[in-house]
Each structure stands twice: as C-alpha cells, then as structure tokens.
Amino acid sequence: MVIKNIIKKNTYYDSVTLMMISSKITSLEGILDATVMMATDYNKKLMTDSGLLLPENLDITSNDLVIAAKTESDEKITELVSVIEEELQKKSDASSEGDLRAKTINTAVKRLPNANFTIISVPGKHAKREVLKALDNNLHVLLFSDNVSIEDEIELKDKAIEKGLLMMGPDCGTTVISGAALGFANVVNKGKIGMVAAAGTGLQEVTCLVSQLGEGVSQALGTGGRDVKEKIGGRMMLMELEALAQDEETEVIVIISKPPHKSVMEKIFKFIEKVEKPVVTCFISGEPMKVEKDTVIQTFTLEDAAHAAVNLARAKKIEKVIFTKSQEEVKEIVEKEIAKLGENQKYIRGLYSGGTLSSEAMVLISNYVGEVYSNTPIKEDGLLKDIEKSEKNTVLDLGDDYFTNGRPHPMIDPRLRVERIKKESSDPETAVILFDVVLGYGSNEDMAGALTTAIDEVKQKLAEGRHISFVASVCGTDEDIQSRKEQIEKLQNSGVIVMPSNAQATRLAILIASKGETWSKMIGGLASE
Template sequence: MPIRTIIKKNTYFDSVSLMTLSTRANSIEGVKQVNVAMGTAMNKDVLKNVGLYTEEAEAAGKGDLMIVVESQEGYDLDELVNKVEEAMMRKNKNKETADIVYSSVEAAVQENENANLAVISVPGAYAARVARKALNQGLHVMMFSDNVSLEEEISLKKEAHEKGLFVMGPDCGTAIINGQGLCFANKIRKGKIGIVAASGTGAQEVSVRIHDFGGGVSQLIGTGGRDLSEAVGGIMMLDGMRALAEDEGTEIIVLVSKPPAKAVAEKIYKEVKKISKPVVICFIGGNKEEIEASGAYYGKTTKQAALQAVILSGVPEETINKHALNLPLIEEVKAKLNPQQKYIRGLFCGGTICEEVTSLVREKYSDVYSNLSKDPAYKLSHTDESRAHTFIDFGDDQFTQGKPHPMIEPSLRLERIVKEARDPEVGVIALDIILGYGSHEDPVEVTLPAIREAKAIAAKEGRHIEILGFVLGTELDPQDFDLQVKKLMDAGVTISSSSENTGLLSRGFVEKEEA
C-alpha cells in the first residue's frame, strides 16, 4: 500500500493531543492507518513494527512530529494526506475560547496562583523532568505519561512524600479530585467513599459500581500500576490512605489493586490498623485471611468491594439492585453452542477488567492464557495467536507504544474481534465498552461493524457465537449510557452489568456437560 511521511520540524504535541489527532486521522475514509507521533527512538521502532518506517522517519529528530499515512487501494494518497493535515489542524467548533499555552510550568503557575495540581502527558523521556518542576512549584502531580523509568518514579515519589504532595503515576489514567474527573474518569455522584487505586479501569469500575448501588465518591486517588511493587514500596498508596483518613468528606476507604509485593502488603495492613474509618480492600486474587486479619473488609471482586463500601456508607442493603447472575441466560446460551465451541476470547481495553475476568475464569478452567499472566507458561506477547481461553488487555504498553489507547482508538481490537470469530472452537467473545471523560465519544458505534462481521462469519458456518458486552459507565457520562447499551442489544449483543458478572457469565456459557 502507498505510504507518505510528513515531518514537521520542532513541532511538539503532548500524549493526549496525539491520541486525539490519531483517532481523528484514522477515521478518514480511504486511510488504512495513520501514525502521528514524536520522532523518538521508541516511536520509530513502532513504525518499523507496523510496516510504516521510511527514510523520512529515520531522519526525524525527537523534537519533530512524524505523520505517516498509508492509504487503502483505490484512493488518492495526496488527497488523503491533505485531509489528514486538515483534520489535525481543525479547531473544535464547540470551543468558545482558545486554549491558553504557556512556555513552562513556572509560567503557568505564575498566571494561575490558585493552581495546586499538574496533569503531565508529555512523552515518558521528558515526563520526570516536568514532574520535578511541578513539585518544585508546590503542585501535586498526576502523570498520565508512561515509559518513565522505575528509578525516576521512586525519586519523584520520595520527593513528593517529603513535601507533602502526591505523584499519581506514572501511567496513572484515572483520578477524581474534589469532584473533578481527570484523564479517563466517569461522572460519579459525590459521596462518602474515598478510593485509592493502583489501576485505572479498576478504579473506574469500583467508582461506577458505587454510583450504581446508590453511593457516591469523595475522592479517587490513582497511584500508577508500579506503586505497590517492592521497589517503589507503596509510597503513594500509603500517602493516599493517610490523606483519606484525615479527609472530613470521606467516611469509608476502598483500596484497589492487583496483589502487592509481600513487603508492601505488610505496610498496607499495618497502616489499615491505624485508621479508624472502615477500609475495604480489593486486591484482585489477593489473600482473604491476610486482608481480614488487618481489620479491613475483603472484596474479592471490584463489584463486591463497591457493594460492601456502599452498605458501610449507610445505603440500606435491601434497596440495592445487586444485578444477580442470570442463571437461565447461561443455560440458554449453552444450548446454542455446539460441543466444539468451548473457549472464551476476552478482548479488553481495561487492564484490571481483563485481570478480574481472567481470574474468575481461571477458577474454573486451567488452560487460560493472557498477556497479563505472571506465569510464563500461560503468558502471551502482543504478537502471539490466541490459544484455549485467551484474555488480552489492549491497553497494555506493548499495544500502545506510539499508538492511542484503545479506549480512544480501538482499531487493533476490532481486527481481533473478527479474527477470533473465525476460530470454530470459540463460543464467547467478551468485550468491555468504557465510557466517561477521555474515552471515545461513541465507542459502540465504532465497534458495531466488527461485531456484525463476527456474527456473520459464524452464521455462514452454521455456528452461533455469543458476544458478551460490558458497558462501564453511568447515566451521567457524556456518551449516553442507555443509548450505548441499546445499540449493542439491537446488534444481538448480550449485556453484562459488571466486570464480575462478565467473568461468571462467560465461563458459564462455555461449560460442557461431563461425559
């Protein structure tokens, strides 16, 4: 396919802007793929991996913007390049005022004396330097940037701790501070429950389930996924717990993460014992006895953690719609699948959602593979084919280097939906659709063509394939929750009400009667 590369010298865009630009450019008719990225060595490697590397890209400096366009057959490449550049320059017509641009963190602080937090989304190579400048200005930091070294993370968090500030991240995608959602966040009712989370979509799922069960969130503090590693030591998780313990608007504290390193878990349990407020802990796959021994409430899943927190906050349990598992539905779907269709393929945008569903399926089946697996025998890379029960987090760094997050630009997942439908042993394809600020403005609409094609492939071969969709969002989110669900149902998608139910339903659908 024809490829054209445009290099814009000394032209910088932050990570969030690049995601938006790439999404806009990839939606143009006739474009096979567009990669918009800074000219760093890592981004050049991405171009090589996807077949878009050119001599022009080789010559780009790390401060240059690379725009690489590949056209579909039958389309004029020059015309497409013009459309891509026009799309990139297009201003949002709904904006009433222009963006204010500052030359430095110091200049921004000088013009905004009441500012107390900086959101950093520059490429990882520069993020630590900018974060340190923000800390020196007395600002809390939320680092959306990833690919920040472990040494830099430790140094920044130690400095922040000494100054009484937060460094949320790196690779922190979600926070709600004083009612304001940052980066990827849902619109959540204000309430009494504070959350500290070392996961983005896990934090979103807990906050959304709290809202769904009639509770509300006071604060949601993200820490970044490595915070609970032995090297980092849980610095921000512990500081977040202490802050919520002192916060007058917080009455219940929820902790969300994958299991911490043993030494870090001991620190957390020790801190729990010092806190007079109820603490609910959801460490996906964590040890129930250890958690309860600390005096905390155990939440096996994000849904169960949210339910416990809401009940503790004073919402009468009898008034809560717990969305019990639909057992007749399981039998109905099982009857549609033939004996050969015994596998689940979970294709997710959210890492914690993927981890939680995988954990629930692994309780029932041993042949479960994932790019998130800690067991090398069951770990897949981003280039591996699916096998047996496979669960993929498309938001993992391997998939997002040089590309937008799938919550914004889902093309890689769309291709995989169709591919998995061709496997005659697949009975269920499970998907998450994540709403909220920062996410695609209409994620179901862009996913429907792949869903329809998957169903058509199976039907042509005389098979039923069950598409199980989990919409993560609230009725307050900008994408219109009810409309997103309706579109999926109209396309024959079965709707799950939570991450937990997605795991339980999918594993039940493919269960076979023993001979």
C-alpha cells in the same frame, strides 16, 4: 499506494491528543495506514517497522511532529492532512480559551497563581524535569507519562512526600479530584467514599459502580502501577491513604490494586489496623490477610468492593454479589445460549481494553474452569506460546505494550479489537467472546457502535448457522459523553448480552462455555471467590 510524511518542526502535542487523532484518521476511506506521532526514537522505530517513515526523515527529532500515511492516492493525502490540521486546530483553540496558554510550568503558575494541581504528559525522558518544576511550585502532580525510571520515580515521590504533595504516577491514567475527572476517568457522583488505586480501569469500574448504586466519590486517587512494587514500597499509596483518613468528606476508604509486594502489603495492613474509618480492599488475585477489625472488608471482585463500600456508607449488611438478576433469569439466558452452541464450542475468548478487568476475568475463569491463557497471565504457565493465536480459554489485555506498539490504546481505537473479534469468531471451538467497553474522558466516542458493526458482520458470515455468544460489560455512567445507557442499547440491538459488571459478565460467559456444568459451584458459592 502512496507513502507520505509531513514533518512539523518544533511542534508538540500530548500523546492522548495524538492517539485520538490517529484513531480518527485511520477510519477515513482510502487510508491504508496512518499515524500522527512525536518523533521520539521509539516512535521513529515503530513507524519505520510499519513502513510509514521514509528513510530521508530518520534524522528528525523528538521535538518534531510527524504525520505519516499510506494512502491509495495523492488526493487522499490532501484530504488526510486537512482532517489532521482541523483536529490540531481544535486542540489549539481549546487550549487558548481565556488567553491562558503557556509554554512552561513557571509561566502557567504566574498566569494561574491559585492553581495547585498539574497534569504532565510528556515523553518519559523529559518527565522528571517537568515534575520537579511542578513540585518546586507546590503543585500536586498527575504524571501520565510512562518510560520513567524507577530511580526517578523514587526521587520524585520522596520530594513530593517531603513537601506534602501528591505525585501520582508515572503511567497514572485515572483520578477524580474533588469531583473533577482527570485522565481516563468518568463522570461520577460526589459522595463520601474515598479510593486509592494502583489500577486504572479497576478504579474506573469501582467509581462507576458506586455511582450507579446511588452513592458517590469524595476522592479517587491513582498511584501508578509500580507504586506497590517492592522498590517503590507503596510510597504514594500510603500517603494517599493517610490523606483519606484525615479527609472530613471521606467516610469509607477503598483500596484497589493487583497484589502488592508482600512488604508493601504488610505496610498497607499496618495502616488499616490503626485507621478509624471502615476500609474495603480489593487486590485482584491476591491472598486475603489476617485482620481482627470487623470494619475491614476484603473483597474478591471489583463489584464486591463497590457494593461493600456502598453498604458500609449506608450502615447496611455486607453481602456478596454473584448476579443481580434472579437465578431464574440467569438460567434462562444461559440455557438459551447453550442450545445454539455446537458440541465442539467450549472456550471463552476475552478481548479487553482494561488491564485490571482482564486480570479479574482471568482469576474468575481460573477458579471455575481451570487453565486460562493470556499475553499477561496471572500464572507463568498461562503465557500464550504465540500471542497472535489463542489457546483454549484465552483472555487478552489488548492495552499491553505488545498490542499498542505503533497503535493508539484500544480504549481509543477499536481497530485491533475488531480484527481480533473476526479472528476468534473463525475458530470453531469458540463459544463466547467476552469483552469490556470502557467509557469516559479520552475514550472512543462510540466504541459500542464500532464493535457492533464488526459483530453484525461476523454473525452474517458464520457458516452453517454456527452461533457465538457475545457477552460484555460497560464501564461508565449515563453522564459520560458516550452515555452508558446508549452504549448498552447499541450492544443489545446487535444481540450482545450486557451484564451490570465485568465480574457478572465473566461468570455468565463461564456458565455458557461450560454448558452449565459450573452452575452448582457458582450459584452454591462453593468457588474460592
């Protein structure tokens, strides 16, 4: 085994670029472990803990780029470096198209005097300084960076609001501005439904479903997940809601979030009471509020929010969606899967790349079958004792910090999910493996292909003919670079049951794992959805 570090002094690339390169190089033959990172203190610790950073390089700084690898031989190191150099050059070439490269925001503004928007992705400790520069230049900001203090977030958002500018973030990963998909976002139709969200994959799910239903998005604005916490007070969400209320292209407003703090929820509904446009809310696992206006629709799932928004835009009756397939079709699928399961197979194991989607799955499972465990539980007593070991019905958010320390995000890198699919499949009590595939800019080029390779391998190795049901949903559109249609076909060719939404996939998983015992409760609409 060879461990090698290559240091590129005073060389910066953003975290998304480096995560994508890290994902690509680890699949190379002969590479035992590898990463490409900026040498922040946190990243140096991660590399040291994983045995990738050599002791003589501990004094490198956050301005330096590190290529760190464990390989089978020196020859593999040469091959690895060649691939990385090629990928970095592609990034540099793309950035220099049109001769518009700039090292500072002030220089960029001089070269693009008509620009009014910027995306900032720098280490968190530098984010405040760069955002202030952007705001001083009257630029709206999408702040992708995390590790920004609450105090700095408040200061930046207050300054933005004072200047009438958006400051979406920190840790804001998804936005669609005037048809342009930014961050982890998808190619969706332009239309008359405007959205505000403190939930990235939640926003992706709703924008994609709206587009699939034939309507479109005017604006889809992120806030950053902390915006709806008590200390931030919904500053940016309220500003964005006001902007959509005044936007001539927006006819219906959708609000998506995990439950805001009570004080923030009260502010949101105070706004809703006065706005003239119809409003759809989806607060995952939140309690409904008392509202007198019949143009305010409170929904339970992201899919219900999408359908409600589309029906309001078309002046049609609002109807709740359980399954878009007929009851007969669903029953046939469920009975076919149940017939293959053993008596002891009774649990769902959810392996999610999207935090909002994993939360939605947990809420549904909890409503229908009771206890559900997780690394990010919806209830305190649902916290796993050991995150590496599932208990009964377990849903994991693999994008949580615990899993992404030293690794690219699971929307980019399939390795962690591949490992967990194999692990959950070895548990004789596992009945269903439930997962999402999230497409769009920044996401893996062929996530379905990577996961089905693992699924095919698992199926070949299952002992004594034991069967596991694989159930998934694909968040995306056919216009995404990965093509939703093509990703679905790959999954189905490996025997994965693909449902039209995360909510429907979760319900199907519940029916299969419960051996149909939840059928009357679910189809009869008796659950508290």
